[in-house]
Amino acid sequence: MVADVAPFTGPDAALGPTYLASCYGATHEINAHGGVDGHQLTCKSVDTRGDPADAVPAVRQMFASTSNLAMVIGVTSDEASAVVPIINANKMVVFGMTGQSEFDSTHFDYFYRLVAPDLDESSAMVVIAQRQHDHRIALAFGNDIGSQTFVKPAIASIKKAGMTLVANETLDLTATTFRTEAEKIVSAHPDVIFTEALGSAEASFLSEVKSLNGGKMIPVIGTSATISPDWYKSVAGAIGAPALSNDFLADNLVVETSGPAYQAFKSALTAIKSKVGNTGNFDTYLTAPGSVHLYDGINLAALAMIESKSTSPTTYKSDMEKIADGVPGATVVHSFADGVAALKAGKKIRYVGPGGPTNFDSYHDSTGLFQVNTYDSSGNVKVVGSISPQQLRAVTG
Numbered sequence: 069m070v071a072d073v074a075p076f077t078g079p080d081a082a083l084g085p086t087y088l089a090s091c092y093g094a095t096h097e098i099n100a101h102g103g104v105d106g107h108q109l110t111c112k113s114v115d116t117r118g119d120p121a122d123a124v125p126a127v128r129q130m131f132a133s134t135s136n137l138a139m140v141i142g143v144t145s146d147e148a149s150a151v152v153p154i155i156n157a158n159k160m161v162v163f164g165m166t167g168q169s170e171f172d173s174t175h176f177d178y179f180y181r182l183v184a185p186d187l188d189e190s191s192a193m194v195v196i197a198q199r200q201h202d203h204r205i206a207l208a209f210g211n212d213i214g215s216q217t218f219v220k221p222a223i224a225s226i227k228k229a230g231m232t233l234v235a236n237e238t239l240d241l242t243a244t245t246f247r248t249e250a251e252k253i254v255s256a257h258p259d260v261i262f263t264e265a266l267g268s269a270e271a272s273f274l275s276e277v278k279s280l281n282g283g284k285m286i287p288v289i290g291t292s293a294t295i296s297p298d299w300y301k302s303v304a305g306a307i308g309a310p311a312l313s314n315d316f317l318a319d320n321l322v323v324e325t326s327g328p329a330y331q332a333f334k335s336a337l338t339a340i341k342s343k344v345g346n347t348g349n350f351d352t353y354l355t356a357p358g359s360v361h362l363y364d365g366i367n368l369a370a371l372a373m374i375e376s377k378s379t380s381p382t383t384y385k386s387d388m389e390k391i392a393d394g395v396p397g398a399t400v401v402h403s404f405a406d407g408v409a410a411l412k413a414g415k416k417i418r419y420v421g422p423g424g425p426t427n428f429d430s431y432h433d434s435t436g437l438f439q440v441n442t443y444d445s446s447g448n449v450k451v452v453g454s455i456s457p458q459q460l461r462a463v464t465g
Contacts, residue, residue, distance in 0.1 A: 070095060070111050070366060071130055073151065074142035074165070075118035079241030079267035080212055082298035083358065087142045087165065088113055089344050090359040093336035094366035094404070101405045104373040109138070109366075116147040118212060123147035127154050138379045139163070139369045141362045145186075145214030152179055161381040161388070163365030165358055168217050173431065178381060180432045182361040182423060184292070184321055187464065190221035192319035192438045193262050193289045194229050194463045195455050200287070200317075206235040206258035208249065208273060210265035218291060222262055224465020234258050239265045239273055250276035254286070264291040270299065271306035278307050285311045290318040297352040300447050313445045317452070322437045323360045324422040325451065330354075332403035333363055333422040354422075355441065355449040364421035368392050371407045371419055392426040392434070394418030 070091050076084035091111035099108045114130045116123035123146070131137070131154075140155055140162040148166035155162045156176040164171070164179055167186035171179070184192075197205060205226050209215040219236070226233050234256040237249040246269070253261060254277060265273060278285050285307060293299070295318050304312050324330040337344075337353055344350065353359045372388035373379050391407075394400075398418040401407040410417045420426075426434045438460070440453035 069134055069136045069138055070109055071114050071134065071137055071140045072111060072142045073114045073123070073127060073130070073140050073147075074116060074144055075146060076113055076115040078118040079210065079269065080118040080144065080146055080214065082266060082296060083144055083165070084113060084115065084142065085344070086296055086298070086353070086356055086358045087362050089337060089340070089353050090362040091141060091366060092340040092343050093333070093359070094363045094370070096340050097332070097336040097404050098367070098370050101408055104370045105377055105379050107379060109370065116151070118144070118146040120147050120150035123151050124154065127151045131158050138373070139366070139381065141365060145217050146212055152176055155179070159382050161369055161385060163362055165362070166214070169221070171431065172433070175431050178385065180365065180428065182365055182426065182434055183357055184435045184438070185433070186217045187221045188435065188438070188460055189291050189319055190218050191225045191460045191464045192455050193222065193291070194225040194231070195459045196289050196317050196319060196440055197231065197260050198229060198463070199453070200260065202231070202259035202287070204232050204234045204257065204259045206237070206253045206256055206261045207233065208237045208239055208253060208261055208263045208265065210241045210269055211238050212241055212266070215264045215266070218264060221465065225463045228465040229463045239269050241265060241267050241269045243269065244272065246273040246276050249273065250280050253277060254280045258286060260287045260289055262289050264293050266293065266299070268302060271302040274303060275306040278311065285315040287315045290316065292318060292320045292357045294318045295320050295352065295441050295449060296356045296358075297350070300352060300443055304443075304447065309445050309447065313443050316442055318441045319438050319455065320355065320441045321357055321361070321435065322424060322439045322454065323355055324424065325355070327402070329402035329420060329422045332405070333360070336363070351448055361423045364419070364423040364426070367404045367407070367421055368419055368426070370404060371411065371417065374408060374411055389428060391417055391419050393428055
């Protein structure tokens with residue numbers, strides 16, 4: 069059993085289903101090639117509602133009622149601080165989607181992160197603004213824990229880059245109108261707005277910005293969470309697809325868009341397309357950070373289960389790290405199927421999936437290079453640039 073611990077209701081309700089898509093795709097591929105250690109993998113949703121008060125009992129109930137749990141995925145910044153210690157105490161491998169800074173320097177034996185820390189994402193947004201010669205920056209982030217973690221490092225990076233912060237508005241994700249916040253931002257005359265507000269809030273806010281700005285969008289730079297089918301569908305419906313394609317950019321970790329790893333990933337998700345539902349352009353799942361990197365995490369763990377002949381995290385964990393980072397003489401594989409074949413042939417393997425090569429540090433962080441994304445007028449994600457580690461360091465406050 070793979071448990072997707074994430075919001076399925078509440079303002080951040082789009083996150084859980086996106087992660088579940090990766091689980092359905094990965095487990096479909098794994099089960100089609102024999103499963104793991106004689107077992108077929110299934111997916112289970114655990115709704116945290118994006119609130120630590122709801123997440124803690126939900127996770128405790130998950131452990132009490134699930135005897136065949138093999139790994140956990142999801143765990144956003146909304147609930148990570150509260151539930152990661154519980155998951156770790158139960159010695160359960162978890163691939164977390166939180167970028168919170170506390171996990172940059174706190175070691176949990178069973179916690180792994182394949183996504184970027186919020187500090188790096190905030191710096192990446194500043195680098196994008198530099199390239200556009202933006203000087204006056206406005207911030208508009210949701211009042212949820214996950215979105216607010218970007219604000220402090222963004223302010224530090226803006227200062228380091230010599231830019232000016234002209235407005236900093238917090239968006240209540242339960243509100244239906246944001247006229248006051250939009251008026252303050254429009255009247256500050258920013259060159260660009262940095263933002264992350266999930267659910268319906270972003271669409272409502274940006275629609276009011278456009279209206280108050282004489283029907284013209286102020287350019288927007290979003291976090292990697294804005295690269296998702298639900299976000300696109302909602303915002304494009306509010307401000308128009310042409311406005312979004314002309315005035316929007318986002319940072320994202322580099323993911324493969326061609327080659328064997330990408331083709332295996334695309335095939336796996338296409339096979340379960342009917343389970344995903346009508347949440348916008350399906351192809352957006354192929355670049356959404358949650359679906360890409362959690363798919364890789366599930367494959368890493370499953371291959372380690374086969375190598376160790378066990379579904380117990382205390383047993384397979386060390387093999388998972390070796391398969392992720394590689395050992396001398398390891399054969400590089402790009403899919404679960406290729407990995408199984410190589411293991412059966414007696415080879416050591418290194419898995420490199422659509423999220424790129426993994427290199428875990430002492431805190432089990434593995435983050436790669438950033439790219440710059442936008443949407444075309446049809447809602448397809450386009451890569452329009454890249455960001456180097458040197459550029460990030462130059463603006464990190």
